[in-house]
Amino acid sequence: MIKGLYEAHLPVSNMESSINFYQKLGLEAAYVSEKVSFVWIEKGKSWLGLWDTEKVYLPYHPSIRHIAFHVEAEDIIEAKDWLKERGIEVKEAFGFTPERQPLVLPNHPQAHACLYFNDPDGNSLEFIAPLRLDFEEKFEMMSLEDWYNRKK
Template sequence: MIKGLYEVHLPVEDLERSVEFYERIGLELAHQGRGLTFFWIEKGKSWLGLWETEQVNVPYHPSLRHIAFQVELEDIKRAKQWLADKGIEVREAFGFAPTGPVVLPNRPHAHAAIYFEDPDGNSLEFICPIELDTSPLTQMIYLEEWEKS
């Protein structure tokens, strides 16, 4: 029934700053209005709504302020440098230092992911499904380690 992400909305403190950030990571502007902007995540299929508000600094919880953008395996391998080239730092996740993507052992597939934040502290993720071979993966490891095993 569910085919993908349709829309997600985030609060932002400075809409102009946030528009610049999301354009920097490659999203295409879909609509601008007073105090809000929409970007295509996948043109014609899914979008991100940014809403300017003074109530950005509410307690963070990933169920309210998190977006995962699906990427290809080759892209996630170079994501840390790609983000750095745009002045964006990756962040620690699940106790893993921000040195590169981590593999999340979700059965029957695993996912490689890397995490960063937008200017308002909203949690962003690049994620890529990966196929597990016959070796079981029971804990998270760095993608680089997973590829060597």
């Protein structure tokens, strides 16, 4: 199921200087805003989330420990059952109940299918599957089921 680490998150005190720092390391900005920005570690495969410590943005305030495991898009469809077989419950995320997950995030320029759960210490974990890179279409967050049905 798990193919690798897709994302990790760090709190930052100055978004602009942090983005500049990571660009000096050769990382490309994937998404930039004043609250949260992402830089590609390996484009389309892994990125680093930078969260402004002064701008609370739930559910990923910098005080929350969060990582995301990369899974393939075809595996995320079965991921909820896979977790259930192991006694792991999916948690609510972004207002989506476990029943409505996986969900699709419009993380322009990439769309991602995601499923959220916790480890025994309450650390926030996620299965994430890249769906499309460099798309133009704008859309609201939705369930994966709605994502596939909208194309019909």
